[in-house]
Each structure stands twice: as structure tokens, then as C-alpha cells.
Amino acid sequence: MADKTYYIETFGCQMNVHDSEKVRGMLAMRGYEQRASADDAQLILYNTCSIRDKAEQKVFHRLDLWKRDSKGKKIGVLGCVAQHNGESIFETAPHVDLVCGSASYNQLPQLLDRLDAGESRVTGLNLDTDETFDLPVAERDNPHSAFLTIIEGCNKNCSYCVVPFTRGPERSRSSASVMEEAARISAGGIADITLLGQTVNSYRDPSAGWSFAKLLAAIGELDGVRRVRFTTSHPQDFTRDIVEAIESNERLCDWIHLPVQSGSSRLLASMRRTYSRDQYLRVIEMIKAANRQIALSTDIIVGFPGETQQDFEETLSLLQEVEYASLFAFKYSPRKGTDSMDYADHVPEEEKKERLAILQGLQQRIQRKLNERRVGLVEDALVEGYREKFQQWIGRTTQNRVLNFADPEGIAADEELRGAYCNVRVTKAGPNGLIGELVSVEYRPRAARSSPALHVLQ
Numbered sequence: 001m002a003d004k005t006y007y008i009e010t011f012g013c014q015m016n017v018h019d020s021e022k023v024r025g026m027l028a029m030r031g032y033e034q035r036a037s038a039d040d041a042q043l044i045l046y047n048t049c050s051i052r053d054k055a056e057q058k059v060f061h062r063l064d065l066w067k068r069d070s071k072g073k074k075i076g077v078l079g080c081v082a083q084h085n086g087e088s089i090f091e092t093a094p095h096v097d098l099v100c101g102s103a104s105y106n107q108l109p110q111l112l113d114r115l116d117a118g119e120s121r122v123t124g125l126n127l128d129t130d131e132t133f134d135l136p137v138a139e140r141d142n143p144h145s146a147f148l149t150i151i152e153g154c155n156k157n158c159s160y161c162v163v164p165f166t167r168g169p170e171r172s173r174s175s176a177s178v179m180e181e182a183a184r185i186s187a188g189g190i191a192d193i194t195l196l197g198q199t200v201n202s203y204r205d206p207s208a209g210w211s212f213a214k215l216l217a218a219i220g221e222l223d224g225v226r227r228v229r230f231t232t233s234h235p236q237d238f239t240r241d242i243v244e245a246i247e248s249n250e251r252l253c254d255w256i257h258l259p260v261q262s263g264s265s266r267l268l269a270s271m272r273r274t275y276s277r278d279q280y281l282r283v284i285e286m287i288k289a290a291n292r293q294i295a296l297s298t299d300i301i302v303g304f305p306g307e308t309q310q311d312f313e314e315t316l317s318l319l320q321e322v323e324y325a326s327l328f329a330f331k332y333s334p335r336k337g338t339d340s341m342d343y344a345d346h347v348p349e350e351e352k353k354e355r356l357a358i359l360q361g362l363q364q365r366i367q368r369k370l371n372e373r374r375v376g377l378v379e380d381a382l383v384e385g386y387r388e389k390f391q392q393w394i395g396r397t398t399q400n401r402v403l404n405f406a407d408p409e410g411i412a413a414d415e416e417l418r419g420a421y422c423n424v425r426v427t428k429a430g431p432n433g434l435i436g437e438l439v440s441v442e443y444r445p446r447a448a449r450s451s452p453a454l455h456v457l458q
């Protein structure tokens with residue numbers, strides 16, 4: 001391709017956001033320049049998500065925009081929709097030139113060469129790989145917080161999930177490679193690191209035998225690191241040593257995202273989640289017994305096939321028992337190729353909608369109650385942005401709560417605070433976050449690059 005300009009748009013989860021950063025790094029090494037608009041680029045890449053039908057439809061809607069006239073541009077579909085739909089994308093969208101799943105991203109340079117050589121309908125769909133997408137990241141989306149993939153794929157085989165088909169089997173990176181990248185991130189002035197993996201705590205070092213807890217603890221000890229988070233954890237692999245690592249180093253954040261999906265053991269078995277309600281609650285009990293107050297968040301699927309009113313009420317009672325600080329709840333969306341697609345007794349859409357609203361209403365009340373307990377406390381907030389309209393800085397606490405704050409006494413002397421860590425007194429609480437006032441600036445970042453354009457859609 002003589003014109004080496006590209007545009008990339010990302011749909012879905014943090015794994016995809018970070019994959020796009022790595023794709024950008026790879027393209028930069030090959031002399032490509034990123035453009036903020038698809039109209040200005042010769043190569044258009046959509047890094048896609050297929051976890052729900054709606055996300056997949058968004059991608060095809062984008063592709064439709066180029067159907068009549070792709071203006072000589074090369075169009076590539078990356079990620080989960082690419083892997084899940086494979087070559088059939090060429091039937092639905094004949095103007096697409098490249099289809100590549102995330103397990104084949106290492107092959108992207110060769111695939112682009114083939115496009116350059118005039119080939120069309122080029123694919124990278126091999127899932128049968130031991131490799132991880134272990135590329136240096138040229139530019140991270142956020143100058144103060146970094147994602148770091150430590151494990152890819154999943155072996156868990158939940159009955160509703162496409163991930164094992166779209167991202168392949170579980171592959172952990174070596175601890176040496178992870179530590180090297182983490183050290184590079186912190187040396188570059190980024191103090192907040194989020195370890196990523198579909199089941200991040202299933203990590204097992206393929207070379208040195210490090211457990212996830214050992215890796216977590218080691219990253220927390222690196223110079224320049226102030227916060228380490230990880231997502232997403234699987235309850236089956238959530239062991240006591242992870243809690244011990246958090247207890248012994250306050251740089252490891254007081255927040256754990258532990259998807260439960262349902263409060264009913266009957267449905268958990270049908271989902272093949274590998275734990276019962278009681279087993280999940282025992283893990284929660286262990287986390288709550290920690291010597292630090294660890295906030296919890298979770299994912300819930302509402303209206304899974306066969307979910308009765310009784311099952312749903314068990315989910316509501318689990319919410320009341322655990323008291324999550326936040327919740328991601330979704331209506332069940334049947335996905336092609338999954339076992340649950342063929343399950344009988346699908347819950348009517350209206351019923352799903354109603355249950356979702358009830359669940360979210362309960363969660364809002366729980367969040368308000370938990371947030372109100374923070375009023376009067378001084379919290380450590382990482383500043384992520386500024387809300388001009390309200391003249392407030394946007395912060396995030398170690399418990400992953402949003403804490404927006406003003407500086408009525410001019411303590412920051414109108415200086416830029418993005419990337420800084422501040423002590424903030426909480427003055428108000430609502431269901432979705434906290435409001436406060438700046439007490440002091442604890443730490444300012446060394447380097448502050450401006451954010452490059454990365455288009456992300458959820």
C-alpha cells in the first residue's frame with residue numbers, strides 16, 4: 001500500500017482496547033500513520049466484539065457504510081466478530097479485504113503484505129496457536145494508566161460464551177515478559193497498571209511456574225508503580241494468596257471484579273460456571289475477611305434460558321448479601337455456536353427487560369448506601385479527567401469508585417491534575433459515585449503525553 005494511513009475503531013472490552021494499542025504499535029513499526037477519521041485513511045480496521053448481538057450488529061452497520069463505494073480503501077475486520085464469523089463476512093460484506101481474529105494478530109504483518117501484493121479476501125483465523133500477542137506497544141491510549149495482558153483465551157467453556165471460540169485456548173505469557181513490560185510502563189511514567197485476561201487469575205507462568213498472586217505481588221513492588229488492578233477474575237481460581245498479596249501491599253487496589261452471573265445454583269450449573277452459589281459466597285467471605293476493605297463488583301446475566309422467578313429472586317438476594325460496589329448487568333443474548341443457544345425455555349424479552357430494571361433498581365439502592373458510608377472520609381483519587389461544565393476533576397479511588405472533586409481553596413493553583421494522585425475529602429454521595437473537595441496533591445505524574453485518537457465503542 002503506497003498510502004500508509006490507517007484508521008482503527010474499537011468495539012467492546014478492555015482486552016480489545018489494549019489489542020488495538022498493540023495493533024497500532026505494529027502498524028507504526030511498519031511506517032503506517034494513524035488518522036482520526038476513516039475518510040482520511042487508506043486502511044480501515046474495525047476491532048470488533050461479539051459478546052452480544054447488539055455489539056455485532058454495530059460492526060455490520062459500520063461495514064454497510066462502505067458497501068456501495070469503498071473508495072479504493074482496504075477494509076479489515078479484526079477481533080471477535082472476525083473469528084466468530086470467519087470467511088462468511090466476505091459473503092455479507094463483499095467489500096471487506098481482511099478478516100483476522102485476535103489469536104492471529106502476530107500474523108498481521110504478513111497478512112498486510114499479502115494485501116499490498118494485490119491479494120483480496122485475506123484471512124488470519126487460526127486458533128490453534130500457543131502464541132500470545134506479545135508485541136511492544138508504541139502508544140498507549142491513556143498517558144497515565146496502562147493495560148497489560150498477562151493471559152489470553154479461556155478454557156472455561158461457559159455454555160453461553162463465545163470467547164473460547166473467538167480468542168482460543170488459555171495461554172499465559174511468561175512472567176519474565178510481563179515483568180519486563182511492567183517495568184517499561186512504570187519507567188515511562190505510568191503509575192497505574194491494569195492486568196488483563198479473560199480469566200486473569202487463572203494465570204500460570206509457563207516457564208518459571210509463578211502463580212497469579214506471585215506475579216501480582218512482584219508488579220506491585222516495581223519502582224514507580226502506585227496502583228495495580230486486574231480484571232476479569234474467575235471465582236473458581238480465586239485463591240487466598242491473591243487476597244494475601246493485596247493485604248501486604250497497598251499499591252494493589254482495594255477492588256476485585258468477580259463475575260457471578262446468577263445467584264441460583266441451578267442456573268450456574270446450566271451456565272457451566274463451575275461453582276455453586278455457596279462456593280461463590282465462600283470466596284466472597286474470604287475476600288471480605290481481608291485486613292483491607294476490598295470493594296467488589298460483578299457481572300449478572302438476566303433472563304438466561306430457563307430462569308424462573310425463583311432463580312431471579314436468588315440473584316436479588318445474592319446482591320443483597322454481597323453488596324457489590326458496582327454491577328454490570330445484561331439481558332441474555334443468544335450467540336451462534338454456543339450450547340445455550342439451543343436450550344429450551346427462553347425467557348420472553350419483556351420479562352428480561354422487567355427483571356433487568358428490578359435488578360438495577362436494587363443495585364442503585366445498595367450503591368447509594370455503600371457510597372454514603374464514604375462521606376467524611378479522605379480518599380486517595382487518581383485524576384482521570386476534568387468536567388468543564390461542573391468545574392470538577394474526575395477521580396477514581398482505589399475501590400474503583402468515581403470521585404469527582406472541586407478545588408475551592410485553590411490548593412492545586414489551577415495546575416493540570418490529570419494523572420495526579422490526590423487526597424480528597426468526600427462531601428456527598430449518590431448511587432453512581434462520590435463528590436468531594438481537594439485536600440492535597442500527593443503525587444504528580446512525571447510524563448504527560450497527549451492522548452492519541454483511539455475510537456472505542458462499548
Ligand code: SF4
Pocket residue numbers: 154155156157158161162163164198199234
Ligand atoms: S470464563 Fe468468561 S471468558 Fe471463559 S467461557 Fe466463561 S464467560 Fe467466557
